Amino acid sequence: MGNQLRRESQHNQPVLTPITQAMQDGALSRRELKQLMTRSNLPGLIHLFGFALTLICTGSLIWLASGTWWMVPAMFVHGIVWVHHFALQHECVHYTAFRTRWLNEVIGNYCGFAILLPNRFFRYEHCDHHTYTQLHGKDPELIELPISLRKYLWTISSIPYWKQKFIEIFAHARGRFSPIEEKFVPKEDRRSLVIEARVMLALFGAIVTFCIGTNWWGPLFYWWLPLFLGEPVMRIIRMTEHVGRPHIRDMKENTRTNLVSWPMRFLAWNMNYHAEHHYASSVPFHALPKLHRKLEGFVHIERRGYLGAHIDILSQICTRSKKPL
Amino acid sequence: MRGRRVWQDLMAVTELEKGDVTPAKLGSREFAIYDTVDGIRVSLARCTHGAANLCDGYFDGKFIECPLHQGLFDARSGEAKAAPARKSLFMIENRIIDGMIQVYI
Numbered sequence: 144m145g146n147q148l149r150r151e152s153q154h155n156q157p158v159l160t161p162i163t164q165a166m167q168d169g170a171l172s173r174r175e176l177k178q179l180m181t182r183s184n185l186p187g188l189i190h191l192f193g194f195a196l197t198l199i200c201t202g203s204l205i206w207l208a209s210g211t212w213w214m215v216p217a218m219f220v221h222g223i224v225w226v227h228h229f230a231l232q233h234e235c236v237h238y239t240a241f242r243t244r245w246l247n248e249v250i251g252n253y254c255g256f257a258i259l260l261p262n263r264f265f266r267y268e269h270c271d272h273h274t275y276t277q278l279h280g281k282d283p284e285l286i287e288l289p290i291s292l293r294k295y296l297w298t299i300s301s302i303p304y305w306k307q308k309f310i311e312i313f314a315h316a317r318g319r320f321s322p323i324e325e326k327f328v329p330k331e332d333r334r335s336l337v338i339e340a341r342v343m344l345a346l347f348g349a350i351v352t353f354c355i356g357t358n359w360w361g362p363l364f365y366w367w368l369p370l371f372l373g374e375p376v377m378r379i380i381r382m383t384e385h386v387g388r389p390h391i392r393d394m395k396e397n398t399r400t401n402l403v404s405w406p407m408r409f410l411a412w413n414m415n416y417h418a419e420h421h422y423a424s425s426v427p428f429h430a431l432p433k434l435h436r437k438l439e440g441f442v443h444i445e446r447r448g449y450l451g452a453h454i455d456i457l458s459q460i461c462t463r464s465k466k467p468l
Numbered sequence: 469m470r471g472r473r474v475w476q477d478l479m480a481v482t483e484l485e486k487g488d489v490t491p492a493k494l495g496s497r498e499f500a501i502y503d504t505v506d507g508i509r510v511s512l513a514r515c516t517h518g519a520a521n522l523c524d525g526y527f528d529g530k531f532i533e534c535p536l537h538q539g540l541f542d543a544r545s546g547e548a549k550a551a552p553a554r555k556s557l558f559m560i561e562n563r564i565i566d567g568m569i570q571v572y573i
Contacts, residue, residue, distance in 0.1 A: 332551065
């Protein structure tokens with residue numbers, strides 16, 4: 144037992160988490176942190192109701208515009224809302240959307256299905272994103288600063304994103320994982336990720352077959368086309384979180400919080416407070432504005448919002464492209 | 469004598485954060501003391517997945533959630549309850565003598 148204790152103590156080399164760092168920095172006390180971490184189902188359920196209502200409203204726009212070219216902008220608007228299933232899934236992956244753990248699992252899996260992002264796989268990938276934020280070769284979600292305006296627009300187009308996602312899901316369904324995925328997916332759990340990818344593909348296959356068989360194309364116009372039309376907006380938002388920030392461990396520097404309008408905060412489930420989220424990922428979405436006030440001065444804030452973040456990114460691209468080789 | 473275990477004082481019960489998890493140290497070793505619904509439990513403080521300090525995690529009286537990746541452990545038994553946590557916590561035998569929490573290490 145004594146030897147085992149020694150081995151365990153040595154084996155688990157301590158990791159200085161941002162949350163511990165925040166308390167050491169005096170940004171917040173343990174008591175304040177514990178209060179902010181308190182979970183509740185009610186804010187999540189109210190928010191979920193509002194999100195569903197918004198989806199019904201934007202979906203109705205498509206229905207009202209059916210048979211006309213207005214369907215395209217309607218699908219785009221619906222798509223902007225639809226891709227924010229990601230924000231809810233992200234919150235569920237951290238078990239912070241709801242107090243009840245299984246609710247996070249159920250809703251997280253639903254969201255993953257809605258945007259073709261298997262939930263269990265995303266959880267593992269996201270773990271390493273939090274451990275190695277912005278570190279080259281270690282952060283599996285790292286989006287590089289584009290080297291040119293053309294690459295910037297290419298990233299926003301979502302074509303590289305979808306290409307990656309389709310490669311991933313088909314590879315996982317065949318039981319194949321890339322070397323970087325093998326680092327964060329434990330061997331013991333690979334089977335469940337293979338099953339997850341197969342189930343998702345089978346369900347999509349069944350829906351497509353049903354659509355062909357019945358000649359009813361509801362999922363295409365209310366789900367898949369809006370998803371692909373809206374994804375560039377999600378790419379624009381996701382880029383604001385870390386792109387253009389330094390590739391270092393320091394959470395004060397490597398992540399950007401964006402101050403945005405209430406509708407965008409609502410859609411993003413407060414994930415615009417991204418630096419605060421990285422500081423303390425156990426703090427639920429509804430407490431992030433409070434944490435933001437506590438961490439004022441400790442995190443990097445972009446006061447001009449998403450637009451300001453992209454001005455920053457574009458100016459860095461322009462500066463870099465003017466540098467002599 | 470190396471490797472021989474003895475009871476050692478860890479922390480007075482009065483210093484505990486009631487209903488929560490409290491950090492404690494003995495030498496270089498870090499411990500987490502849980503004031504669970506079933507009584508006091510002690511484990512090594514580091515998460516068996518990513519080595520974050522569990523004392524900074526969310527504790528509801530039964531389960532401790534890692535502050536870094538939200539893996540879940542039963543603080544009463546140490547059992548890993550949810551991914552990414554897979555390996556159980558290293559629990560430390562403890563007792564209370566005259567208001568002092570002691571650990572057998």
